[in-house]
Amino acid sequence: MPNSNTTRSIAILGATGSIGDSTTDIILANRDRFRVTTLVGHSNIEKLAERAIQLGAERAVVADEQQYQALRERLAGTPVDVAAGREAVIAAAAESADLVVCAMVGSPGIEPAMAAIQAGNTVALANKEALVCAGPVMMKLAADKGVRILPLDSEHSALFQVFEDKNHAQIEAITVTASGGPFRTWDKKRIRSATLTDALKHPNWTMGQKVTIDSATLANKGLEVIEAHHLFAIGPDAIKVVVHPQSIVHGMVHYTDGSVLAQLGMPDMRTPIAAALAWPNRYAAPQVDRLDLAMLGQLDFEPPDLDRFPMLGLAYDAMREGGAGPALFNAANEVAVKAFVDGRCAFHDIATIVAMTMDKALGDLSAASFTSLDDVLSADQHGQDLANAIVEDQLHRIGAPS
Numbered sequence: 346m347p348n349s350n351t352t353r354s355i356a357i358l359g360a361t362g363s364i365g366d367s368t369t370d371i372i373l374a375n376r377d378r379f380r381v382t383t384l385v386g387h388s389n390i391e392k393l394a395e396r397a398i399q400l401g402a403e404r405a406v407v408a409d410e411q412q413y414q415a416l417r418e419r420l421a422g423t424p425v426d427v428a429a430g431r432e433a434v435i436a437a438a439a440e441s442a443d444l445v446v447c448a449m450v451g452s453p454g455i456e457p458a459m460a461a462i463q464a465g466n467t468v469a470l471a472n473k474e475a476l477v478c479a480g481p482v483m484m485k486l487a488a489d490k491g492v493r494i495l496p497l498d499s500e501h502s503a504l505f506q507v508f509e510d511k512n513h514a515q516i517e518a519i520t521v522t523a524s525g526g527p528f529r530t531w532d533k534k535r536i537r538s539a540t541l542t543d544a545l546k547h548p549n550w551t552m553g554q555k556v557t558i559d560s561a562t563l564a565n566k567g568l569e570v571i572e573a574h575h576l577f578a579i580g581p582d583a584i585k586v587v588v589h590p591q592s593i594v595h596g597m598v599h600y601t602d603g604s605v606l607a608q609l610g611m612p613d614m615r616t617p618i619a620a621a622l623a624w625p626n627r628y629a630a631p632q633v634d635r636l637d638l639a640m641l642g643q644l645d646f647e648p649p650d651l652d653r654f655p656m657l658g659l660a661y662d663a664m665r666e667g668g669a670g671p672a673l674f675n676a677a678n679e680v681a682v683k684a685f686v687d688g689r690c691a692f693h694d695i696a697t698i699v700a701m702t703m704d705k706a707l708g709d710l711s712a713a714s715f716t717s718l719d720d721v722l723s724a725d726q727h728g729q730d731l732a733n734a735i736v737e738d739q740l741h742r743i744g745a746p747s
């Protein structure tokens with residue numbers, strides 16, 4: 346558990362990304378509360394070096410080994426140690442720290458998150474794909490090691506803040522809200538012709554590319570539902586999604602006495618990040634605009650449309666399947682999103698690729714054991730291989746989208 350009164354040591358995996366930026370803002374606003382141990386990035390060494398100097402980090406690690414020399418040169422003459430490569434990333438996660446912020450994108454974050462937990466470090470988790478894939482394996486390791494996983498995602502942070510552990514049996518349901526993404530009001534035909542530029546125009550949040558596209562398909566909400574299932578030990582039927590275009594109410598817990606506790610705030614990741622970094626205290630996030638409900642005037646809610654956004658339904662199917670199901674869903678989605686970004690498939694093909702992968706893979710893996718990190722990684726690899734083959738096959742048959 347992080348030390349609540351003195352300076353906290355903190356490592357940031359994914360320090361050069363959007364969550365890395367917001368985390369940096371909170372550390373800078375509370376400078377004397379944190380000692381930054383290690384920053385990890387993948388390819389953006391310029392930003393990694395700048396950030397390491399700005400935050401006074403002890404070490405900077407670049408995942409791409411080829412960038413080692415260039416990072417060393419940028420940090421020459423500074424006290425910052427430099428390391429590179431996948432093993433160095435995993436070692437950085439396992440170094441003793443009060444908090445490890447897991448903010449890498451996608452399944453490459455699985456092993457570092459598991460390494461941080463294995464080492465007994467408290468984890469502040471943004472990298473939802475890691476928990477979605479490793480689900481029961483990660484939660485068991487955290488329980489065995491007595492490690493807290495503090496959610497950074499705004500919806501899970503909201504739930505965490507109003508979730509009464511002692512009254513778990515009196516919780517009827519939880520709700521995660523969804524902005525609805527850029528295509529909330531688009532009809533099915535128009536969604537079919539959505540371009541990458543369209544998909545990257547999120548109405549409320551500024552985020553990395555992959556999570557922005559996931560928000561457009563509602564795969565992000567699906568991943569979040571599975572994440573909530575593991576974090577809060579709530580069954581699939583008790584996890585609801587409501588579309589709330591203003592993104593002011595982030596999550597709600599419904600109790601048996603009819604009370605619904607919600608957390609509200611402006612759509613700014615620095616609020617949930619501050620909540621996790623300060624837990625069980627509160628630190629300031631002075632950069633965040635203050636919520637003024639009278640100014641906003643109106644909050645809207647509507648049910649999600651699974652016909653226009655089939656990825657949400659597929660995520661529920663994967664969650665109900667359990668075991669390797671969510672890892673396969675996630676792997677296929679990562680492959681399909683990359684294919685869309687590379688112009689190798691159309692927006693609406695993302696759901697088709699995921700559905701076909703899950704159909705093919707679940708037969709192979711439903712009886713397979715899913716209790717170890719190796720099981721998680723092989724389900725992820727299997728899902729990626731199948732989805733890649735499906736993308737290739739589709740390209741072969743119908744060609745790339747125009």
Ligand SMILES: NC(=O)c1ccc[n+]([C@@H]2O[C@H](COP(=O)([O-])OP(=O)(O)OC[C@H]3O[C@@H](n4cnc5c(N)ncnc54)[C@H](OP(=O)(O)O)[C@@H]3O)[C@@H](O)[C@H]2O)c1
Nearest residue numbers: 359361362363364386387388389408449450471472552553
């Ligand atoms: N952004 C948000 O508002 C938000 C909100 C909730 C949850 N999340 C979740 O937080 C995670 C990060 O999202 P983001 O928006 O911050 O993404 P992002 O802006 O794309 O940043 C991704 C980070 O991961 C690093 N990275 C990528 N591949 C890596 C690898 N193989 N090894 C080590 N580092 C690697 C990147 O390094 P380089 O840039 O140096 O290549 C970058 O630092 C995602 O799981 C996302 O779903 C994000």
